[in-house]
Amino acid sequence: MTPKYFGLLIFMLGILLAHPIQSQTFIHAASDLENDPTESLSPDAKSISYDFDVQLDSLWIKLDFYQRIDDKEWSVKIGLDTNFNENDGGLWPGMNQSMKYDILLDIYFNPNFPPPFTANVLDADGNYISSNLSTGLQDTSSFVLALSLSQTIPSVSILRVIAGCGLVFGSVNDDIPDASSFTINLGSAQLRTEKQKIPFKIYPNPATQDVFLSGFTENTECIEEYSIFSMDGKTIFHKACVNCRDVSIDVSDFSNGLYFIRISTGNNVFELPFIKNLPTSLPH
Numbered sequence: 001m002t003p004k005y006f007g008l009l010i011f012m013l014g015i016l017l018a019h020p021i022q023s024q025t026f027i028h029a030a031s032d033l034e035n036d037p038t039e040s041l042s043p044d045a046k047s048i049s050y051d052f053d054v055q056l057d058s059l060w061i062k063l064d065f066y067q068r069i070d071d072k073e074w075s076v077k078i079g080l081d082t083n084f085n086e087n088d089g090g091l092w093p094g095m096n097q098s099m100k101y102d103i104l105l106d107i108y109f110n111p112n113f114p115p116p117f118t119a120n121v122l123d124a125d126g127n128y129i130s131s132n133l134s135t136g137l138q139d140t141s142s143f144v145l146a147l148s149l150s151q152t153i154p155s156v157s158i159l160r161v162i163a164g165c166g167l168v169f170g171s172v173n174d175d176i177p178d179a180s181s182f183t184i185n186l187g188s189a190q191l192r193t194e195k196q197k198i199p200f201k202i203y204p205n206p207a208t209q210d211v212f213l214s215g216f217t218e219n220t221e222c223i224e225e226y227s228i229f230s231m232d233g234k235t236i237f238h239k240a241c242v243n244c245r246d247v248s249i250d251v252s253d254f255s256n257g258l259y260f261i262r263i264s265t266g267n268n269v270f271e272l273p274f275i276k277n278l279p280t281s282l283p284h
Helices: 003-022 190-195
Strands: 027-031 045-053 058-065 074-081 103-109 117-123 128-130 133-139 142-148 158-166 174-176 182-185 201-203 210-214 223-230 235-244 247-250 257-264 269-276
Touching: 027 182, 045 158, 045 174, 045 182, 058 158, 103 133, 103 142, 117 133, 133 257, 142 257, 201 269, 210 257, 223 247, 235 247
Parallel strands: none
Antiparallel strands: 027 045, 045 058, 058 142, 074 103, 074 158, 103 117, 117 128, 133 142, 158 174, 158 182, 201 210, 210 247, 223 235, 223 257, 257 269
């Protein structure tokens, strides 16, 4: 990786994830033996852990590796069994066949690309669902992703999870766990279900320049104030207004990642998640 892109990577991703990671306590889910990938050049997974916060509508998954991963090309796949039936869904592309998945988080990293991460949410048939994933390097040998619970798994209370890493986009050369899955109990999905009933929506999502709030009619309440906060709860932006119905917010200076907008209408308070992405091309 050139110094230019390494600095860009740290700026884009390190700033984004530094606060939530430092304030989180990840729950250890599984460990993996060293030197067990099926390809010698593949990243060698060490452990996988997670954290979640229903109030922040977020799930974080962290993978630690035995060696540096910031200076090479690699991929990570994370399979989610969302209906607690491990026998239906997509066939896992690695050696661990303990479960099939309903949702696949597909991540590819190339330090020579700006931006270096490509991250997609796919269904069991490989169809594209969204790119609403926030990804970053915690350090030179740790990778973290964050997803919105309400956008990705809105009515799921219990997840089975399997993961793996490989050399290139699409490959799994090292499973974690090797021969089983692990479970994440998210508790009641009522809060996330209620979020789906919000009469407003935010678009575009992901956004690069501006986000807009829509859905306001003569029958809906007007906005009195709104705030934007990051994954760690830090307030990024706040504005009070009088009878606002058309709202646009410039997020071009925001760091890449997952944010939440809190809307107060006087009688109700709503929260909506959105993703800030960098443009597909950057100036040289």
